[in-house]
Amino acid sequence: METYKDEKKQQYMRKYSIAHLFSFPVEEFIEVHQYERDEWIIQEGTRSNFLFYVIEGKGKIYVTHQNGKVSLINFINTHDYIGEMELLNEVYYTKGIQALTKTICFAIPIHHCGTQLLEDAKFLRELTKFLSIKATIMATRYSQSLAFPLENRLADFILQTADEGIYKERHITVCDYLGVSYRHLLHVLTQFCDKGYLQKRGRHYQITRPQSLYNLAGMLKNM
Amino acid sequence: METYKDEKKQQYMRKYSIAHLFSFPVEEFIEVHQYERDEWIIQEGTRSNFLFYVIEGKGKIYVTHQNGKVSLINFINTHDYIGEMELLNEVYYTKGIQALTKTICFAIPIHHCGTQLLEDAKFLRELTKFLSIKATIMATRYSQSLAFPLENRLADFILQTADEGIYKERHITVCDYLGVSYRHLLHVLTQFCDKGYLQKRGRHYQITRPQSLYNLAGMLKNM
DNA sequence: TCAAAAATATGAGATATCTCATATTATTCT
DNA sequence: AGAATAATATGAGATATCTCATATTTTTGA
Structure with a gap:
């Protein structure tokens, strides 16, 4: 994992500005992370300290079962959030997230911004939509897989x-x-x-x- | 379906007050609906005009597939929201929701309150948590069903x-x-x-x- | 109260899917 | 470049699950 600094960081923050998704100056706190193909953005079972927003690349959400089987729960694409479950829920078994290609994310530190994020209607509205779609997709795939x-x-x-x-x-x-x-x-x-x-x-x-x-x-x- | 009026309505609104879940006076707009066992609270494929909040009883979320198979996607319990997908998404295939026992819900009219709801951080924060849990449950059940x-x-x-x-x-x-x-x-x-x-x-x-x-x-x- | 409908029950054969064993390529690492 | 590892490929037998047929019991509705 590489964290962009200075000019390179500013360049990405300008190119993919997400200021419009928040009603507070989130950009002050943002880090820009780059992950190589196959690198783990979040490790299964380990809590992450960041809320991520994907701006380039794609990834996979994995979970490992006791019987050794591995499920690829879903793919991650640009404009997806990662780590939102940890922001919202105190207790949560973190799923593994692996980069499928070189992936660049904005990383918002939860301990700095958590409270502000949870009080920001603009952000919450977008996140709610994202989650509603996610829940629907999972429900759909689930019922299809059985039927x-x-x-x-x-x-x-x-x-x-x-x-x-x-x-x-x-x-x-x-x-x-x-x-x-x-x-x-x-x-x-x-x-x-x-x-x-x-x-x-x-x-x-x-x-x-x-x-x-x-x-x-x-x-x-x-x- | 029966809509409670006057004293009966006030009685339920007092007993299960949800004012604390919103930062605007939502109670002005609320209707109190009662559904009999086996009655459909929302019919599959038909858009609902209400966001429901269940205060008594339980229900089932159903979807019917082209091959005739029916999936019971999940159960609904007290303190669950129903119809939140329609509030959030313009386009959505509505799943059927059937009462499993006599069920009483608060029904919040979307055309009156939709905008206010979508700007209310307190409400959105709760809804986001609810949806994150729902998405997690579906993902878990999905991967378990396959594994x-x-x-x-x-x-x-x-x-x-x-x-x-x-x-x-x-x-x-x-x-x-x-x-x-x-x-x-x-x-x-x-x-x-x-x-x-x-x-x-x-x-x-x-x-x-x-x-x-x-x-x-x-x-x-x-x- | 009786007929119809729904739910429970069981058998038997079909098929979707899994496990394991083993070869043959690609790809990666040193 | 060569060894190690990962991915692809195929066969054969096992098992999880489905379909259909049919009977019995319970519940529902006129």
């Missing part, structure tokens, strides 16, 4: 992450995210190839029948 | 809902909540009986080996 087989959820995931008709996510990440075994993921991908929905190109997959995937993914939607 | 078989999740559910060592939830509700088929739920319950963890008493089950259930449920916890 539909991997086939449907994977089709949705492929369409969401494919770039120019090419799907190239890492199998290992996808298993953790969709909560299935590596073996089973490969099995369903092979089925998709057999049915002609995808075509394997080395390590990647080309989408050859998007409509079929849309039909499978469409089953998930009720909204 | 553990019914055996563990059911053990946890039985311990949480049993009263004086007796478990007596309706199978149908439990299936929807834990996201498994009726057949499979019965199957695992029978296993529990065979192993001596439970003993069937007519329609109820008596917990005969709580420690075994605690061990199964304990696998879920990492916090």
Whole structure:
């Protein structure tokens, strides 16, 4: 982890100013942190002292279960908050957050700004929206995971992450995210190839029948 | 649905005053609604005009999937908010909320108070906490549902809902909540009986080996 | 009070998904 | 460059869970 100073810091604070998200001069307290790919922004089970706001890069939220299984609870993107649970709740089991690419965040020290943050309607309103969306997404994924087989959820995931008709996510990440075994993921991908929905190109997959995937993914939607 | 008026209304407003949760005189606008068991407080897919705060009773949040499966996303209890998603988000697919017992709520009209609510730091702080807990619970349940078989999740559910060592939830509700088929739920319950963890008493089950259930449920916890 | 509807119950076969074992590539580190 | 590690790949058998069919009991509503 690297903390930007002086000119480099000012440059990022100008480029991604977040003053409009607060009604007090939060920028005085902000630090600018940079994390390398695969670095842990927050370690599982360890309380963080910062509320983070992501301005560049992306990450993953992980939790490890007693039986050794690991769940990738969600991805983190720009404009997401990290560590808001620790700001709001005295008691909380902190989930691990790992950078997927080089990631730059504004880090707001909780012990300095906590009180002000919790009294700032402008900030709270945004955070409330963020959390409401997060809660909704988790509820949706939860109910979908119980109601539909991997086939449907994977089709949705492929369409969401494919770039120019090419799907190239890492199998290992996808298993953790969709909560299935590596073996089973490969099995369903092979089925998709057999049915002609995808075509394997080395390590990647080309989408050859998007409509079929849309039909499978469409089953998930009720909204 | 019945709306309390006059003396009855005042009586509830005094008994469960929520003035301290707001920094503006919200009580002027509040209606007091009573719903019968099984009545829908909010109908799935239909926008509600109220933010509700539950003061007596309990309910269930439901969503229906295209494949006909129904998920019981969560239970609602006293001091919970209902309809906060509609207050915060312009676009939202409303989930159905059904009363599980006779339920009394304060109903705050969104078109009258929406703006004031969204500018009230005191209210927003509470709502933010509520949502953070909700998001955490959903994330936890989601990852658990993918990482553990019914055996563990059911053990946890039985311990949480049993009263004086007796478990007596309706199978149908439990299936929807834990996201498994009726057949499979019965199957695992029978296993529990065979192993001596439970003993069937007519329609109820008596917990005969709580420690075994605690061990199964304990696998879920990492916090 | 009786018929209809809902909830409980059980069997049997299908399928979605997991575990484990083992090879074959890539990628990373020294 | 070569060894170590991580990621991909595939087979085979086990198990968790589902679907469907059908029977019985309880609850509900006219």
